[in-house]
Amino acid sequence: xxxxxxxxxxxxxxxxxxxxxxxxxxxxxxxxxxxxxxxxxxxxxxxxxxxxxxxxxxxxxxxxxxxxxxxxxxxxxxxxxxxxxxxxxxxxxxxxxxxxxxxxxxxxxxxxxxxxxxxxxxxxxxxxxxxxxxxxxxxxxxxxxxxxxxxxxxxxxxxxxxxxxxxxxxxxxxxxxxxxxxxxxxxxxxxxxxxxxxxxxxxxxxxxxxxxxxxxxxxxxxxxxxxxxxxxxxxxxxxxxxxxxxxxxxxxxxxxxxxxxxxxxxxxxxxxxxxxxxxxxxxxxxxxxxxxxxxxxx
Ligand SMILES: [Fe+2]
Ligand SMILES: [Fe+2]
Numbered sequence: 034x035x036x037x038x039x040x041x042x043x044x045x046x047x048x049x050x051x052x053x054x055x056x057x058x059x060x061x062x063x064x065x066x067x068x069x070x071x072x073x074x075x076x077x078x079x080x081x082x083x084x085x086x087x088x089x090x091x092x093x094x095x096x097x098x099x100x101x102x103x104x105x106x107x108x109x110x111x112x113x114x115x116x117x118x119x120x121x122x123x124x125x126x127x128x129x130x131x132x133x134x135x136x137x138x139x140x141x142x143x144x145x146x147x148x149x150x151x152x153x154x155x156x157x158x159x160x161x162x163x164x165x166x167x168x169x170x171x172x173x174x175x176x177x178x179x180x181x182x183x184x185x186x187x188x189x190x191x192x193x194x195x196x197x198x199x200x201x202x203x204x205x206x207x208x209x210x211x212x213x214x215x216x217x218x219x220x221x222x223x224x225x226x227x228x229x230x231x232x233x234x235x236x237x238x239x240x241x242x243x244x245x246x247x248x249x250x251x252x253x254x255x256x257x258x259x260x261x262x263x264x265x266x267x268x269x270x271x272x273x274x275x276x277x278x279x280x281x282x283x284x285x286x287x288x289x290x291x292x293x294x295x296x297x298x299x300x301x302x303x304x305x306x307x308x309x310x311x312x313x314x315x316x317x318x319x320x321x322x323x324x325x326x327x328x329x330x331x
Contacts, residue, residue: 048123048320051123051321052239052320052322052324053121053240054126055324056243057126060130060131063232063330066229069140071225075220075221076145076148076221079219079220087285087286090285091220092155092158094206097206098206099139099146105138105171105194105198106135106136109132109175109194111175111177112175112187112190113125113132114178115187118182124240128240131236131237138230141226145222160273162269162273162276163276167198170193170266171193171198177190178190185252185258188259191244192259192262192266195240195244196241196242196259199238200238200300201266201300201301201304203234204234204296205297209277212288212293213286232330235329235330236329238328239329242304242308242327243327245311246319247311247316250312250315253312256308271297
């Protein structure tokens, strides 16, 4: 199939005011940190001061992030393909930064593990619930886009990827890192990277929110499907939190399960509230949404 026109030499040019293009500009500025520049020497010293139970907690968290970043790196392409086929240039320009950043996140956690000498197989940290999400639900929702490019399939993929995996699971994971390590003032290299990651992810989640809002604005019934999907996924996040503590109520860093659960719940609620605002909004309004409205970190 050939093409019928070129966008950037037409009168339209590039839609510089659109949210995706503004996110692309932000990514060029803030998404260029290099995992290789982070110094893990203090982390290596701090690691030795942790109890073996604490090391176990952190290794589980890192190994879940490591596999999660690898999964989102490998699974994103079908979404980019759909956006490219639809000729949405500004969105695709942003998505080039998105994929690059996921690759860097994957590199980052591997550098942490290497520095800590954790070169053994860590897959036993992937519990049944974790495997269901990252080995089945996520890749299946993304792969479906290869054969089904309907707005419904796109909305489902973005709900799983951006709203749930990034917006709920990853955000809860950062919360655990901050509560465990940042509060104790240890492992500064790891926490520095987590800070960068969190900022990158705020753009990814903002894009997912924009995409879902665009789809909902075009086809309002999609909102109900997104709500249904999130309701279906929510219990997975709670089970994952419970499994992370192996049946205990408080982590080896003194973080209460109750607090982690409340954080996940808050994230789910926040995602849905933002999406509910898309109903009745015009497309023009959605393209004009400000970064701050979507929680993008500067
Ligand atoms: Fe990531
Ligand atoms: Fe991401």
